[in-house]
Structures are given as C-alpha cells and as structure tokens.
Amino acid sequence: MFQRNLVLRAESISSGSFQGVTNLEEWKQRRPEVRRQLLDMLGLDPMPARTPLNARVTGAFNRQGYRVENVVFESLPGMYVTGNLYLPAGGKPSQRFPVVVYVSGHAPGPAGAKVQYQHHGVWFARNGFAALVLDTIEFGEIPGIHHGIHNLALWEWLSLGYTPAGVEVWNAIRALDYLETRPEADASRAAITGRSGGGAISWFTAAADDRFKAAVPVHGTWSVGPHVAHDVVRENCDCIYFWNTYQLDLPLVGALIAPRPLMIVNASKDGAFPPSGYEPVYHCLRPVYDWYGASDKLATFAQDTAHADLPAYRKAANEWLNRWVRNDRTPFDESGIERETDARLTVLKAYPEGAINEGIHRTFIKTRPLKTPRTLPEWTARRKELASQLKEKVYRTFPRKQVPFDTWKAPYRMWTERYADSFQVEFTTEESVRVHGQLFIPRNGKTSHPALIYVKDREDIIFSVDFDHLLSAFRDHVVLVLNPRAVDYPMDVNRASVTRMTVALLGGTLETLHLWDMLRSVEFLVEDQGLKLNSISLYGRRQWGGLALHAAALDDRIERVILDDPPRSHGQGPALLNVLRLTDLPEVAGMVAPREIVSLTPLPETYRFTRSVYALRGNGAAIREAASLAGALRVWAQ
DSSP states (O other): HHHHHHHHHHHHHHHHHTTTTHHHHHEEEEEHHHHHHHHHHHHHSOOOOOOOOOOEEEEEEETTEEEEEEEEEEEEEETEEEEEEEESSSSOTTOOEEEEEEEOOOOOTTTTTTOOOOHHHHHHHTTOOOOEEOOOOSSSSOOOOOOTTTSOOHHHHHHTTTHHHHHHHHHHHHHHHHHOOOTTTEEEEEEEEEHHHHHHHHHHHEEEOEEEEEEEEOOOOOOHHHHTTOOOGGGGGGGOOOOTTTTOHHHHHHHHHHTSSSSEEETTTTTOOOOOOHHHHHHHHHHHHHTTTGGGEEEEEEEEEEEEEHHHHHHHHHHHHHHHOOOOOOOOOTTTOOOOOOHHHHSSSSOOTTTTTGHHHHSOOOOOOOOOSSHHHHHHHHHHHHHHHHHHSTTTTTSOOOOOOOOOOOOOOGGGTTTSSEEEEEEEEETTTTEEEEEEOOOOSSSSSEEEEOOGGGGOOSSTTTOGGGGGTTTSSSSEEOOOOEEEEEEEEHHHHHHHHHHHHHTHHHHHHHHHHHHHHHHHIIIISOOOEEEEEEETTTHHHHHHHHHHHHHOOOOEEEEEESSSTTTSOOOTTTTTHHHHHHHHHHHTTTTTEEEEOEEEEOGGHHHHHHHTEEOOOOOEEOOSSSHHHTHHHH
C-alpha cells in the first residue's frame, strides 16, 4: 500500500504537468513562475554572484584541423572547474565560432570525466565549433560528491534542498560566461549537450539559461510517474533529479526551452532512462512547440541499445546542433579521430589549496541564521511569516484532502489489559496508506482523560509487547502507540535510500509523510474515536522529537511535546525538504510557545533561542526537563 501511494502521487504529478495550460498565451503567463521554481529547486534562486572566473589555460597542443587548450576556472571562489577547449584550426584571425558546452556523464578517472568524452570535442572542433568539454564535480580533477543520498546517507541534503545538479548547472552557466570572454567564440550562437548525467544537466541548463540556443540531452530523460511506478529511481544518481518542491515534471522543464531547437536522444534498452520515462516527455512537449509554430524544432531519436555512448547517438545529436546552430547539414563523420592520453588532457598538476569542490554541498545552499527576536510583536510577525513559508516549501506535499479513517479496531489480548482497556487499531491517513498501533484507555471511571501519543521509531520496534516506558501513563492517560508508515516495513539500507530519493522526487521527504501521519493520529483520537481529552501530549525519541515539534507548531491541540535526546538542528534530522533554507529546530520549537516542551535529556545549547521566545511570552517555565516520562506528564497530578 505504501508503494502504491508513492505511485499515485507520482502519477498525479505527471498527469497534472500542464493543468490549466492549453495554449501559448496561458503558457507564457505561467512560464516565469515555472522557471523561478526550477531555479529554486536547483538552489539557483537567487543566482549566485558571478564572481571573477580566474580562468587559466595551463597547456595547449595542436592537431590536424583543431587545437586543444586545457582550461580551469572558478565558478565560485574556490570551486574549480576543469575542462578541455577544442577550437577549429586554420580560421581567420577575426573569425568567431559558435560554441558548445559539453556536459560529461559519470566517467571515473583521475584525469576527470572529460577524457572519456574527448571524441565529442574533436568532432565539434573539426566541424566549426568551439567546444568546451567539462568535468563533473564528482569525477573531476578536483573531485566532489554526487551520491549524497543514493549512497552516503547525507539526509541533510534534503533539509537544505541541495542537489548536485544545481552545482553542475551553475558550472555550465559559468562555462558559457567564460566562452563569452574568448575572442574565438561567438557565444550568441551557443548550444549545450551531454549524455547520462550530462543529459539531465543539459535539460536543466538550457531551461535555466536562454543564452543556449539549442540543446540535445542524450540518455538523461525521465518522467516522474513512470520512474516511480517502475522503480527506476534506484538506477540513478542524485544529480539526475531536482528535489521536487513544486511537484513539476520534466516536460515543464522542456517547455522552458521551447521554441529553441531541442532533440531528445535515448536508448530503448536503457535501464536508467527507459522508454516509459522518456516517451511521455516528447509527447507532452509536442503541443508546446506547436503553440510556438516551431514543430520542426523538436525531435526525438532512439536506438535499440543499452546505455552507451555509441556513434548513432553522436550522429543524431551533432547533426542536429550543426543544422540549427551553423545552418550546416554536412553528414556526420568522425573517422580519423584519435584519442589523447589522459596526461595530455589533464589540466592541473596539483590539488589547488583552498578548493571547496569536495565540500560544496555544505556551502552552496545558504541557510537562514536564527535571529533572536527582541520584542513579542517582532516574534509574532516572524512566526506568522515562518508558518506561511513552511506551508509553501516544506509541507507542500501534504495531501490536499483528508480521507475517511476506515478504522479497524480489535481487543489486544495482552498483559496490558491488567492496566487498561487495550486495543489493536489500524486506520487510513491518506489514500493507500494504513497505519497501525495500540490504543490503551484507562478504566478509572473518569469522563475525560489526558492523552499521550507515542510515535515509534524503526529502532524502537523489537517486540510489540514492550511497553516498559509507558506503564506510568496507563492508569490515567489515553495512550496511542503509533507506527507511522514505512517504520515497520522490511527495508534494507539500499531500499530505504531509494525510498527517500523517490519521496524527494515527489516533493517531500519520508519524514514529511511521517509528520502527516502524526497529525492525523491526533484527529483519529479526537474525531474518529470520539474520546473526551482534556490535553494531548506528543512524545518522540531522537529525530521523532523534532517531528513532534513541527506537529505541535501545526496543531495547537497538542499541549505538550516530550523530547528524548532531540537533535540540535535539522542538520542532524529529521530531514524535511528545504527547511534549513527557512529556519531550524530551535525556532520551530519557539512556535510551540506558550505550550509545554519537556525534555528527558538536557536540551542542546542551540535551544537557547527557544528559551528566549518563551521568555518574551513570560512563561519560561514551560520549557523544562524531567527525569522520566512520568515526570514529563506529571502523572501524580492526574
């Protein structure tokens, strides 16, 4: 059911791509906002400052019909981009050539990915282009990281809204900036192409920068619906996707390229980019190009091969660019191309001191520092602003409508019956999602009770009969032990990683879905079970405490949040898409004021901010520590 829910979400994104857009005028009205959304998801809104490139040519050599220069520039201070610039030979001193930025795919090697794609640069130079073949930030001479989520469990990338695709796009944009400085280059006639990871970056860069007059993404085309339905996300690197805050599909990115010439090149046996993913993109874009009266400027090409850099794909891509950029229909011919040694194409002799490539994921996205409010009106205004921002950029993946709980409830024949009426429960939190848990109702004869919702972590689930830490609450509290979705499913590390990537492609995080389940559990007790509750406490261990703070910020029926070893920052979890661009956990905790926050462990120093907010409200005592759950709940007072 959980997987089905992800598929339904993905289908909704793909089917709704052009909802409300049926003609050119409607598209032109929507286009600026779509472009802003894409840039925002890439971490490029606002664009970084165009700092000095500090470009250098570190070596050069001539070959028959072309010249190669080894080039390095800084796309940001300390962010080194290495590449090989292929220039036609024999031109007149004043002659300027159209340019191609070639974005390499994943091709490991100490000399950078560019050496594996050198034949592309040679062909372009022999056919009248100035072609700059770029290294990726992962497989560059100065390496960085692409697989933060897919491999390294860097979940903070999600809280930052960081994808390495954003850096790759920025590097390609700055590559064109560099070519504009070259006397041989006519950057007014610029194109971009690349394959695999470079294919995806070609899509994003052409959409982001209108200076690219033509584009050919090769083996890098996907669509959200099919990629989730067919579990293709597991095949791909983080750089293939933008984390989909605004729930866009790739055809909308392609529509930003229209009416510029665009050829979509694919391989029908490509496991990472299968036909089910790339064919809808072309079919969705066809009407857009028709609206512009530019139907001849959109084309598709596929061969019955696997994911490989083969002559057929180079022929299709290069002839397309030659036609539209140079108005030249010369047949493709790459005979006589000879490969250079890695050493010949290596740009740098040593690792530059101060290079930030390997840590760019820590600095590329600007986080919002917490600013302690000086007055209560100042905090009230900030709280209102923050609530709106979180709804727009963090909680956006919440379902738009609530579905019936469709509750199943049965007696829980367990020793807990000696303490309270005990039930197994299961209920629906959104379409195709059922969560389950245990519900305990006191037998003390009172007409209303305080309630405790305990949210279980995967690490908490050893035996379902373990309720040691809740025994003190059973006598007087309604207790709901909640297992949110995906907590007790059998997922190994690989499946968990792919699931997190998949949810990010749908516009949220796994923790966002957990947060929704927690919010629905409050309504389950109040609305579905009809229990008379005089207070509700929410208890979460470790990262779940962070989610509990968000839940309380969203639902003021939660009168107390009980934390147990809470994270000091969203950098440690829970991962919520984009949250660190807007705020951090101590400020979210401030949104809970004036209600109680009780910690079973010393609060991290960062929560001084929270205490300052509570002090402004005159109820600093509402933040307290307790040695146990019984102390947090003050069970003796019930």
